[in-house]
Amino acid sequence: MNKLKYISKCVCTALVLVALIPGCTANFEDLNTDPLGLTDEQAGSDFELVAAFLQQAQRAVIPEDVGTYQLTENLISDCYSGYMAAQAPFRSNSNNLTYELVDGWNSNVWIYRYVNVMNPTYKVMELAKSNTNFKDLDALARIIKVSAMARVSEKIGPIIYSKYNVSEADGSISYDEQKDIYPLFFADLEKAITSLKELKTVATSPQMKKADLAYTANNYDNWLRYANTLRLRLALRIVKVAPALAKTQGEAALDPQNGGLLEANSQNCFITTSVTHPLNIITSPTDWSDTRMGAPMESIMGGYNDPRIGKYFVPAKDPAVLNQFKGIRSGIDIKDKATYNGYSELVRFPQKMQLMVAAESWFLKAEAALRGWTNAGVAKTNYETGIDRSMEMHGASAQAAAYKNDATSKPKPYVDPKALTAGQNDVAATSPYLSTITIKWDDAATNDKKLERIITQKWIALFPDGEEAWAEYRRTGYPVLFPVVVNLSAGRIPTIPGVRRIQIPIREYNTNGPAANAAAAKLGGADTGATRLWWDVADKSF
């Protein structure tokens, strides 16, 4: 029958068509290729990818992203160091600053650095294994990695370092205890220093020029000096708990054979950021308006008549304290943001992030000299050069001589006219939290006094790097800062001696449970803000 034949023909055609459709899956790989992805060709041109790895890492040593900066720096160490204070009563004033530690904030310290530093630096070091031309990038990667991860460890304690990207049989990734991490830091720095010493005399490679966000000339020499200074910084950090290692590493850093420290301000390490300095947005009253000058800054710099105070802060606009340099005490009762709106804002910073300045290296050397380390020079000279470098950096050299010679000015009492309970936030002249240390070097002073003098001046010079300032405060107990007034930790964190660290992120307990628990068990105390880090000994005497 003709019709039936015709039908079956059509049915066959249809079936063939149906069967052919899946034949089109050949282009699925193209369809599923992200148009935003970098192709191999693009990755290679001008060393785009490898440079991007290193640039991302440099921009994350101290996060350039304003939201992340606020959580990882500003609402932790910028305030705990006494530099700044939040004027907003975040979370109904129940937050880090009143010792109710907020994991949702603090976990960013960990998350941001692992994603943005550990990941790309690891990739650069992997690439360098098979490409001898990338020796310089390998060195830079290691320096950046140590710079960032030291900051993480100094806030939290144990971190994942030697076992990064290595999972155990149960899928967990093991931590290194803090005492084991410092030798690893030194090993990485040693490797970088060796490479850079060799490269110092050769022309900067195009990939290094592209990747380097800090220096545009003498790249290798400058990074070598940075690495040495970092080595000295980390050596002094452990001087009370591992004196022998500290001395070996410190003296290696000081050894001129190894390339020297950051000596002049032209060698300062500032990372060019891709966005406005985060503090500008955090402090500006027409932007977030969340941070103001810290009360200890007012007390110490104000007491010292420090010419740099106007280079750091803007005079207050609040009628009650008009034109004074007025700080907020951290950890107080704040009802609303408007109250302290008119206290001193921060000045606006240029579009670069301060990682390390020459002044610091002179103060480090001053302490090294105090400790009698080889090649450390004379403590007094180092101390005064440190002040000079800082004054010079802030355009206040003219006042430096008089300042160094001031043997009477002391930190001044603090008064808060806007306290909710009158007088509650004040620090009287008789308060034990008001130091009597003066500026002028005194060779006859005790080592404790000398150290306090050095660290107090270093604290002023380090601004706005609250992370380093808070670490040194916890190590040495200097400068003398004000305790919190409101403590909402329900006894978990004693007001004296105050918060010592932040916790291991909840995300780590959730996703890397066995390792996080093992690390917490070795903290030497509960995983709270009260437990001291390895190098944070209770006895602060020299």
Next chain:
Amino acid sequence: MKKCLFIWFLTFIVGTISVVPAQAQDRQLTGKVSDEKAEGLPGVNILIKGTTRGTNSDGEGKFSLSVPASGILIFSSVGYTSKEVSFNSSMTNVDIDLVPDSRNLDEVVVTALGIERKAESLTYSTQAIKGAELTRAKDPNPMNNLVGKISGLQINRSSSGIGGSVNITLRGLKSNRSNQPLYVVDGLPITNTAGSGSEGSFGGGTDRGDILSTLNADDITSINVLKGASASALYGSQGANGAIMITTKKGTSGRTRIDFSSSATFDKAFYMPKLQYSYGQTPSADGGTSYSEESWGAKGNYQDNTKGFLNTGSTLINSIGLSGGTDKVQNYFSYANTTNKGILPTNKFNQHTLSFRNSTKFFGDALSFDGNLMYSTQKIHNRPSSGLYFGVLPGVYMFPRGLDFDKYKQYEYMSPTRNLYLQDWYNINYDKGQGGTHHQQNPYWVLNRNATDQTRNNIIGAANLKYTFTDWLSLSVRGTLNQQWNKFERKVYAGTQGIISGETIAGVLNDNGRYQREEGSGTTKYGDILLIGNKNLNENLELNFTLGGSINDIKSSNWALDARKLKTANAFLLNNLYRDAPINSLKETFVRRQIQSVFASANLGINKYLYVDLTARNDWASTLANTPSAKSGYFYYSAGITTVLGEMFKLPEWNNYSKLRFSYAQVGNDVSEFVTQIPSAKFGSGLLEINNSGVFEGVPLKPEISGSFELGYEARFINNRLNLDVALYKTNTKNQYFSFDGPLGMLNTKVLLNAGDVENKGIEISLGYDVIDTDKFSWKTGLNYTANRNKVLKLHPQLAQTYPIGGNFNVLRLNGSFGDFWGKTFLRDEAGKMMVSTKDSIPLSGPDGYIGNSNPKALIGWNNTITYGNLSLNFTIDGRFGGQVISITEGYLNSFGVSQASADARDNGGVVIDAVNEDGQAITKISAKKYYAAVGNRDGIIEGEVYNATNIRMREISLYYNLPIKSKLISNASIGLVGRNLFFFRNDAPYDPELNTTTGVGGQGLDIFGLPTTRSMGVNLKLSF
């Protein structure tokens, strides 16, 4: 690629190659079909026996058909016994009566792919609703009219006013990615854009509306809801959450017709937060001017500033439909427009919809064409959004008591220092050094100086060519194209609160405002080819089968600019972007996916009482490229069986009909696009973003799979007056695709994996009863009941057992269920008593924990239609029982001391609590200020902001009068009074729990200064010519 084009080409011409000789032109035969009451019977299928030629009767039962000299006409209609009438050359008119079929009152239903099937033979649950029910008390988004009328269906609206997007869930939440059902217009799927909106408590995002709001309700003949995977398995992964099948109107043959409808409704906010006006602003500590945002001050009698702030909104919907045709060609054309003035001042919504449909038969009816073109355009000014950023209501609700609100209606002042107008608000004034906070701005400033504009254009074009080989076999080739263009713009003027305004560069750039702009377009193409057979193999054996293949291709791109540095203040132009700073916020995004499928289904009917249903489908998804399932695709199937008991056994007299059904279905689903081959870096915005995502522990991704069982029973009793449909179901969704924040010690910290087992089980009951059924007076009532239980049985064993979704308080956690809230709890002692501090009785916060779940335990809808002569009254009452919602709004109002609750507590000398302090002493009352400071806000003890979501409301009332017009011109006229969302019989929450900050995944059951719910009332006029 070439091969693909070739196939597409073939697909399109396949119908046209099959030419059969056209028949000689015949004469017209007209007539009328009536029912047993001698009233015209519409929609009767009229077919010339032995041919495929035929037509349908029109609204009055009339028909016109070109016929050969003589032959036999078959008249068939659902619920009536078919009749054959022979005609000869002398006859020009045939009038017949059809008698109701006592046995088969069943309907033909539109099932997956648009295939019509006898309801009796279905092995799964569907529920239909007629177009008339949607237009009775119109909502600009027709989907809102489904509430309470379909069991198993839950609708949550976004609190973004008229035309806002809706979130429909069928049989519970299943996926962490999308829980939206598939929307199908005339058998062809359309892609619904995720409505979205602001998710975080800061908010600021704006609902972009969804495609559903662009549909004209008057174009809809009926909506059929396929609730489970069994029903929609033929649609594959897109149908995993069920399908909403929309059938649109067609022209009728033999006559022309004009339908006009016009409705005017007025909206008023009716469930406002309860605010206090008896305590004033918190005074300043130093006695000076207070800039406090809080009202914990002196007792007094203060001005109610919310009065008169919100408008009475108005919505006008006009639509006209023109239709007509011959038995060869039928056309339908419609135009509708919606004009709305929102309750939020300045908010406007405007929409025009055009639709054209043509059905033509060729080659002696063997080839039929059905084409459809729908165009819509929307313009929305200041669509309301939730959240604090750019929120209008925070400033209205929280304005400190005792200050003069009216003064700030003049929302700007001339700044002497900047020589331009800046915001004036009690705590925002640039020249007074007051910067305010992100909690609030001057609401009039937000409306006028942070205004948004959105436009959306949408075209859906569909074509269906069907060739009928014989009376039992046909081949269809169909395609649909859906193209949309969206724009969004927000102009943020200089002087806006700092956190959300332009950025400054010290000494270089002031806050010059901020310019947000987005443009996007998307194309969805779908094509399929279907061979459909429908054969009675013998007297007792009936076979329906479908064999087909389809291709679905989705492509969209979008760019978004968020410029916070402008050269000159308040010039919102791309040319005014400040050029010496990098534009760190211009981003493009892309979506691209394609799914190709082959599928088959067979339905075997035995002795008209046993039906067996089988479907099988294999999908190949582009998103699985480079995985083991790339080549093979993924296969899944469904199987079902149903028996019509009355045909098997003798049923008792009172049971007119009984049917039992059982089915099992699997549905596969692909993964997100672009995740199976991840580049080492991506272009961010002027920076390369280094990749840190990848599969977890090297395990390649695979498709998700969900399996569902359904058991159902349908019956009619008491002379078919009582009907019942019960469905029990259980669905397990396994191997869901997750993008998870994994361990940070590995290179890939964003891990991609398949995990989980989410179970939904539930019961759906629909009960209908014709209480009174006389010629003059009738009352039909219907009840829908739904209860769904959800449980997360499995997550990835190695990873966290609490998985955040949506960025708010929603989490997915092991042994918990979808919609769980996870947030800060009260610290409790061993006896479970709330603990407060000993020092000053402040509630202590415990760890984060389970604080509630947004899903209702049961949904009940009760519908009634009462007709008396020309009058008809319809009303729907519906209730949601159980479940919780979080009101961040109330939390803020409490902590700022502006809620009535905070005033009552102050009047009573504190909040009455049952607590103990740290020393174990009982505390029964604490200071309202201290309590709410600890509990309120977005980051207080959220447990204290959780409310019961049970509510029962008068959903819809309409009263229509059919005007008894006896006119040649007007065939039908009616006028109706309608009301929607009239009042609550009960509501335990401080806002309407049906409203959401977002219709996306996560963000359900949360209110952050959303627009209050509105009551609408109006008139509706319908005229037919």
